[in-house]
Amino acid sequence: MPDANLNSSQAVAYVGEQPTFEPRIVAFFCNWCTYLAADLAGTSRMKYAPNMRVVRVMCSGRVDPQFVLDAFAHGADGVLIGGCHPGDCHYQEGNYKALRRFRLLKRMLGQMGIEEARLRLEWISASEAEKFRWVMNDMAEQVRALGPLRLLPAKEVFPEEVAV
Amino acid sequence: MTAEKPKVAFYWCASCGGCEETVVDLAEAFLDIVAAVDIVFWPVALDSKRKDVEAIADGAILATFLNGAIRTTEQEEMACLLRRKSKLLLAFGSCSHLGGIPGLANLFDRESILDSVYCESPSTVNAEGVLPVLRHKANGHTVELPGFYRTVRTLSQVVDVDYYVPGCPPTPRVLRTALLTLLSGELPPKGTVLAPDHALCEECPRKDGKPENLSIGQFKRPYEVLIDEEKCLLAQGLLCMGPATRGGCEAPCVQGNMPCTGCCGPTSRVRDQGAKILSSLASLLESKEEPEIDHALATIPDPVGTFYRYSLPSSLLRQGKSHSSSNVGPAK
Amino acid sequence: MPDLKEATLQQAWQEGAARADADYVRRRITIDPITRLEGHGKIDIFLDEAGQVERAYFQVPELRGFEKFVQGRPAEDMPQITSRICGVCPTAHHMAATKTLDDLYHVDPPPAAKIIRELVYSAFIVEDHALHFYFLGGPDFVVGPEAPVSERNVLGVIAKVGVDAGKQVIAMRRRLRELIALAGGKTIHPVLGLPGGVAKHVTAEMQKQFQQVSAEAVNFAQFTLQLFEDVVLKNSDYLSLILSEIYTHRTYYMGMVDESNHVNFYDGSIRVVTPEGGEWKKFQARKYLDIIAEHVEPWTYVKFCYLRPIGWKGFTEGAESGIYGVAPLARLNVAEGMATPLAQQAYAKLFAILGAKPVHHTLANHWARVVELLYAAERMKELADNPQITDSIVRTLPTEKPTEGIGIVEAPRGTLIHHYSTDERGIIEKANLIVATQGNAARIAMSVEKAAKGLISGANVPEGVLNKVEMAFRAYDPCHGCATHSLPGSMPLWVRVRDQNGKIVITLRRDFNGNVHRE
């Protein structure tokens, strides 16, 4: 179980000489499906990796791509968007808008060299606690394998010279 | 000192000079300005010896209009100096405001840029792979060049900026209004972009024709279609940045029958122009099935270059990941 | 500037001051710039033991890397992206890119589109040459080379030719630029260029405006030529200055000509003449790589163009050196005449007075520029009068897959070459840009050295040296924005003379008021 041997959710925890990296993942869950699945996983006492931090929105349609970029810009190594299955949206079509934005955003991030697995969209219904647990663990594992998303720090260390 | 005419300076960093041309394009109004203020810096008559700039008392210049982004050590030095010398520092034009088109260089790392210019170029003969160097030593002399930073930065990422004048370049009208605002004495809150805070659609000549039920099947590239000179460009399937771009320019590109490319940046309520246009356009797609969606989106060949044409360095991510120093590999 | 009340101004001042002082406390820590601050262009002059100039370096210290970051962009965006190489001559890059797209997509624009493009381009040449003559270079002559620098600017010119004439100049330029905006959306960084045509057609009303402005432009050009002849040619000092050896380089010349070898800015083939004036080569855009090569020096970001078949022989003149010149004088040198009557007369007169052809005197560029200004104005009129211009068909839609394209125009500052290759979706894979001022880069470097050697001897450095050296540059109207696809470098106003040990023996520079200081 991935969370069994974790000792911290800090960005990088040192175990002896070997640095073990624990990704920080920000999740945006819709209030009606995925957030409830998370609650159900809780009431079912399922255990999963502690890397995820949840931001609750009413609908996956509320997830502004700016939120995703802001999370990455502030040190998230991965971002997960969770919504209702197609056709199940509590607001009829919000999840389709989320899907369309996600497809384009993913492509754009790819252009900027950010790995596929760092941004994920999952349809998890209120009853799919098991799927929810799997996604939490799977994503934590995948992003852990990618290592930290080291975007260049806003300010470089100066003075810096042309490398020749 | 309030007796004398307010000192105004224009300076350029990494820019094309178009912003300077705008000053010239004030045309007759330019003479009014010369009458009203005392232009102490002017790119065609500029001495940039640090000593001279320092000779001016700190804050003795009322306003410096600095255009161009920051890419070299020298530009950063000048930005810092002028900041100190000026009461008000204005980021003038897209490059200093947002990073500008040269900011797209942030998608590539420095080394590959130098390579493509000095080595890969088919017309360049450079077998030894000579590159410009910081200090060149030749029979006893040392000739120095300014350092070339890894990324392009906006002015406000280097020094504290008071106001922004948007546009690539700002229209003479926007510049004139900005100058009047400063001289009027009713200074807006610090950090204000001296232009209207609504999106371009507000002032677009084609606004009324835009349908209320816009739904996008796929996008057209300007070269693929004959462009109707009256209809809303988005409604014609052309990717127009107008809805996500600050107005004030009076839509000259649309009047030239081409889509807005977003040079004035986002409104004050938006942190990332690219993310916002992405969000709005994607939401308006017709298709619901992933393959169809991808197919439709494939008709935007260059999302980053299109959505961040002028604003990559000021965007939330600021640059591609290619700049990352070596990552810590997977643990185990 | 209306309603400029002292009170409000004072208030602005104090508010600004208050904020600046507050911020300054915080700022000071972060902003103490590193020394080594030389401005945009700089000269380093090194003396030998004898105190004579051994080597002078002219540097362009900036780079933006357009060739790299255009990779991945859609080709049709290139006219707008590359125009940002230079805001002084955006239209040149815009047109070069647009012609490259024609070639890339194998499309031939409809007649109206060609007319509109060349009309816009000619208008641009007129206003740009006017800008240079009245704002940048001309003042040297109009106001006088010995006049204080503070007067040697457009205001000085206005003072000289009279406020009305001055206002006329400014007005003319404005109207020309309005015309460009009318057809191209924007003046600075226009948007009309598309593969196979232009974005917007010309209405009958627009044509009227164009005709009117062109007519005025022709008069304006004649007025300017007259001004030049009155002030310069009637003054023997100026003539001798033009002819003086310091400003003379015997090199090859390159420029674009039409079928009858007349100067053409928008289209034609590239002609190169030897220092003796004979045709050395005449080639089409697609052959440019056989003829032109670029050389890299480690001490500047600018690349130096030379003739590939002859090769790079260092900064030397003559038929054995691949160095060549571009821009107005070069164009007149490579051409056998001008395509319009008035310009043709002026062309003949220039060579008659300056004697041999080619003319190697750098300062003659000013004259050549005025001749070109007249041609461009006349050409404008021809195009504006062409009834086909109002045809509503201004686009040929591409049907073939894009592959590779090369486009050349004559920018005000010389031959401008764009070269792209794309994937089949028309996404740029590689781009190569050879820009006007690069054509003159080597000549400029030589001018520095020559001027320095001619004017400087050890500690004895006459103060006029700066203006004189500077005039050499102005003549080229160099645009380092183009040259490095970086910002337009300003004139080097900062000269350091070093002894053989690299120790600075003297520094000359000009302060804001144009007064020259020696340190």
Add this chain to the structure above:
Amino acid sequence: MPEPQDTSCSGGIGVYVCHCGTNIAGTVDVNVLTDYAAGLPGVTIARNYKYACSTPGQELIKRDIRELNLTRVVVAACSPCLHEKTFRNVTAEGGLNPYYFHMVNLREHASWVHTDKKAATEKAKDLVRAAVRRVRLHRPLERKRVSIDPNVLIVGGGIAGIHAALTLANAGKHVYLVERDATIGGHMAMFDKTFPTLDCAACILTPKMTAVKSHPNITLWTLSEVTQVDGYVGNYKVTVKRKPRYVLEDACVGCMECIEACVYKQAKVPDQFNMYLGKRKPIYIPFPQAVPQVVVIDRETCIEFKSGKCKKTCVEVCGDRKAIDFQQQEKAEIIEVGTIILATGFFTFNAKRIPYYGYGTYPSVYTALEVERLVNAAGPTGGEIVLRDGRRPKTVGVVHCVGSRDENTNRYCSRVCCMYSLKLAHLIKEKTGAEVFNFYIDMRTPGKGFEEFYNRVAEEGTIFIRGRVADVYPNPAGDGRLMVVAEDTLMSTVRRIPVDMVVLATGLEPQPDAQEVRRRFHLSCSSEGFFLERHPKLAPVSTFTDGIFLAGCCQGPKDIPDTVAQAGAAAAEALALIDIGYVEQEPYTAKILEDVCSGCKTCIPLCPYQAISFSDDQKKAAINEVLCKGCGTCVASCPSGSIEQNLFEDEEIFEEIEGLLADA
């Protein structure tokens, strides 16, 4: 640039960490967390408490608000779905706007799901930090009141729907009862007796059915289905498709002469109500006590419909009552109701899915429901238990858990099978004296009088074999009997028992169209596919869609008493809404910033509720607050950031994100 009135606070935040007994404190170090929270900028007081939701816990918060002049409250406890409302009220009672509050979900999202205490505590810190940063931006908001239309829609005319309908109707509310079949009554109407009391199903059901028919407050629509549901709590607009019965309900008196007169002299059509064990005519009444007492014509088998050349003896005999109308068309009715109760029932497991039980292969294998009809006096055999080949069974095997507690079909227990199997065992024995074997996995008899009934049946001599039946095949002896094979787990021997009749105790499943129905009503389903209740314990008949309630087996298998109880509860929930007359809606609506909206019209087509319109004089978008349901899609899509969503403003969410990552 518009300056939104700045309500953000610089301090005065109170943070309350709940132990929830050991549920949170057991995994998250609440003391470390509280100290950490106390150190966060803007936090005036941070406490932890055993049960924040308890009265003393609530009082503690209210007192702090008053005595320490708190400006914002953060409670880190369980899921907001559980107690957000509670603590908002606490905040309000303390004297603050209820929305000056934010809840952190420590229990469901940290303590219950992580084993590593340090990691869980770190996570808790991040969540609290984010909440503190977010809450300071909260603005005062007001709930909107929406009036409740007193009419109620009940979907499904089984015992659940019937009971709910009568309860509401008796309370003076008008009810639309919509039933898909030609009669109400549902499954219960098919039963003979009901366990454990063995009173006759018909006797207790039919009075309620007729009461429905005659009740002035009930509009009964049979052969009808809901096709569309628009609107929101208090104001639903529902479209009902009413299929033709080809007999006019008001004209027909239920004399059934037409059935007699039908050109078909014999009943030839397999009768669905009798599980196809009996036959009916093309014109028929489902069963004698059907409600409404109105015949129905089956156009599939009616000659007039097939050929158009029927003598129409039925029309003749009906005479001037003119009740029969072959031209009757399907029609759609649109009704407006304030609340909806779903009582769409269940579907019996299709025994063919377990081939080795031989249902559909061996004629003497029956499903429990078929046997219900066989033992029923009104059934196809008049209550006689005869096999398809006419024999009377001497030995009967009852197989429990068919389609229940089975990895390959349904994992869940259907709850009623054990009891009805016992009931059938009893009835069969009673009627035939046959020897009955019940094969069971576990005997589940939780309920009033259930265990007693089990004992009684056992005493009657029914033989119970503890073991899942592995196979059913023809007796090799060739006596036409079936061999039932099961491992007797008590004797740990494999038993092979030849029987004349096999009864499969089929389980209960969701209706085949449950998915479409739930989408139509914007509901969720549990993993088994039954409609999902809002909370398994605290809101068992509510759903996540306000104003829609559940009753009976559509929510999960249950017996009649539970169904009736739940129906009553659903009715009570609806009544509660109707009687107060309004609901308070969360104010999460979106609003246009008129002065900066550029009128780009991007948002207009994106709203699923057509709440956004374009004002032609203003040249800007406008949002109808009543129609807006607060999904926030338009907010995320506005390219110039000119739409805000209450409590989910961009800046609030940015603060939350950056708060989560602040120490990254």
